[in-house]
Amino acid sequence: xxxxxxxxxxxxxxxxxxxxxxxxxxxxxxxxxxxxxxxxxxxxxxxxxxxxxxxxxxxxxxxxxxxxxxxxxxxxxxxxxxxxxxxxxxxxxxxxxxxxxxxxxxxxxxxxxxxxxxxxxxxxxxxxxxxxxxxxxxxxxxxxxxxxxxxxxxxxxxxxxxxxxxxxxxxxxxxxxxxxxxxxxxxxxxxxxxxxxxxxxxxxxxxxxxxxxxxxxxxxxxxxxxxx
Numbered sequence: 001x002x003x004x005x006x007x008x009x010x011x012x013x014x015x016x017x018x019x020x021x022x023x024x025x026x027x028x029x030x031x032x033x034x035x036x037x038x039x040x041x042x043x044x045x046x047x048x049x050x051x052x053x054x055x056x057x058x059x060x061x062x063x064x065x066x067x068x069x070x071x072x073x074x075x076x077x078x079x080x081x082x083x084x085x086x087x088x089x090x091x092x093x094x095x096x097x098x099x100x101x102x103x104x105x106x107x108x109x110x111x112x113x114x115x116x117x118x119x120x121x122x123x124x125x126x127x128x129x130x131x132x133x134x135x136x137x138x139x140x141x142x143x144x145x146x147x148x149x150x151x152x153x154x155x156x157x158x159x160x161x162x163x164x165x166x167x168x169x170x171x172x173x174x175x176x177x178x179x180x181x182x183x184x185x186x187x188x189x190x191x192x193x194x195x196x197x198x199x200x201x202x203x204x205x206x207x208x209x210x211x212x213x214x215x216x217x218x219x220x221x222x223x224x225x226x227x228x
Contacts, residue, residue: 005028005032007199009021009032010029010227014227019227020224020227021224022067022104023065023222023223024040024065025067027220030220033192033193034188034192035193035220036189036217038110038221039056040107041055041056041107042108044105046089049088049089049092049106050088052108053088053108056109057110058082058083059081059083060082060088060111061080061107061111062078063078063079063107064098064107066105079091081111112212112219112221114214115213116178116181116212116213117137117211117212118136118186118212119133119137119208119209119210120190121205121207121209123204123205124197124205124228128151129151130152131149131150131152131197132150132193132197134148134163134190135148136166136168141209144168146166148162148166150162152195153194156187156188159186159187159190172186178215181218182217185216185217186218189211189218201228203225204228206223207223207224207225207226208222210222
């Protein structure tokens, strides 16, 4: 893990007067802390697409990527289940048009298969400092509001207790042919999120949604970091 690199990514964004990191930058910070994220390549030109797609492997997800864009679905910046080079090239053109002149790029991303979606995050409370969040993710996060919080830093016991405190905790167990979630891995991820909040004071908020269970293994599929 190269935590100095994570600090440098955040510093460059702050020096440029930015209030957020792009999805790709956010995942680079996470990866520096050993948090599992999707395999992906950021491309800025159409000629780069076939090679990136071959390297990641089909099927793919492609997304518009810019620090200015937080809600990609609403802006039509996501294409999923891309299975051929022709589809990838067409998706690139569609996403670039939808970005409407934004200077960001397009993410060529691993398509993570899994039906269970979680959310993790961090918010910097004025009284308590960095607090870590865990709960049910995906499109139901704001509807169900099934999340719990802990003040950083976290010990493993704290992280495991958070998993037991959500109402939908049974989603982490073995059911309908799906393997039980790797709780130890989830706990490690929550502890690492807490460490980012403690060690990088310029990170105001972290939103990892969804974190998809690929079998038992959690993978961060989308990420956003807001800066102070």
